[in-house]
Amino acid sequence: MRARSAFSIQKDVIFAIFVREMNAKFSSYTFGNVWLVLEPLLMIVMFIVLFGLRGRGEFGYVAPPIFVFAAFLPFKILWQLTMRQNMGAVSGARGLMGFRQVRLFDVFMAHSFLQGCLFLVVGLLMGLALYWFGFDATPRDPLLLLAWCAVLWLFASSVGILACVASQFAREIEKVISMIQMPLLFISAVFFPMTMVPEPYRTILAWNPLVHAMELIREAWFPVYVSPVADGFYLFLWTIGAMALAMSSYRLSWQRILAQ
Structure with missing residues (x-):
């Protein structure tokens, strides 16, 4: 029998853990998983109440339900949940x-x-x-949209690994990161486009890489939206930097983490 390669073994291990986590998630917390759909839906209902279903609440280019759907879902799942799951990976592993x-x-x-x-x-x-309710949520450029979502996903995964490593040396880091998630939701251009933000606040908010992720996703999704601040290179720099720090810290500390 021919020996299996290290890559083949790792691929099967990752798939086995993936199936294990999926079974645990969907078999034990039914209502928790329903909430993944209900939370964006409730946000959409809130925006309908605040801005109206159509007409004056369209931000000039898109109806409020689609506006919330396009930004809140990537922020909630690709950023918050991905980062949080990796940050707490040690306790479940x-x-x-x-x-x-x-x-x-x-x-x-x-x-x-x-x-x-x-x-x-x-x-x-x-x-x-x-x-079904009459809104066309089809992206302008689906491939570009998936590409920017993948960059946000990589950024969140890397930040989660880095936070996991750091929290093993200072447990308060987990609390601090959890505390800043709600403020990040309101300063990351999730509920408003950057075209509505005047200077100098626009420049200040643009230091946040999540703002660029949200704006780039909007540009790929909405046909007529052009962001005044979106910079893909800036987001790439943050993602590459986070990946480098995460891999380096993991490489140096994984044995110490598991020994605790």
Whole structure:
């Protein structure tokens, strides 16, 4: 029998952990998973109440339900949930470390892939629901949209790994990161386009890389929207920097983390 390659073994390990996490998520917390669809839906209803279903609440280019759907869903699943799952990966991986084929990095990958798949499934369900109610949520450039969503997903995965490593040395980091998630929701251009923000606040908010992610997603989604601040290179720099720091810190600290 020919020996299996290390890549083949790692691929099967990640898939096994992925299936394990998916079964645990969908078999034990039914209402928690329904909430993945209900939360964006409630946000859409709130915007309908505040801005009206059509007409003056269209921000000049898109109806409020589609506006919320296009920004809140990537922020919630690709950023918040992906980062949070990786940040807390160690506590759920203790039982798996007894298998010599399993590495902590495999757990990070499985969690990240799970959130990416959830984003695609929930996004498809929400898009069909909007279409059923008469809203066309079809993206202008689907491939470009998926590309920017993938960059945001990589950024969130890397920040989650980095936060996981750092929190093993200072547990307060988890609390701090959890506390800033709500302010980030309101300063990351999730509920407003940057065209509505006057200077000098626009320049100040543009230091936040999540603003660029939201604006680039809007540009790829909406036919007539042009962001005044979106910079893909800036977002790439943050993503590459976060990935480099995450991989370096993981490489230096993974044995110490598991030994705790």
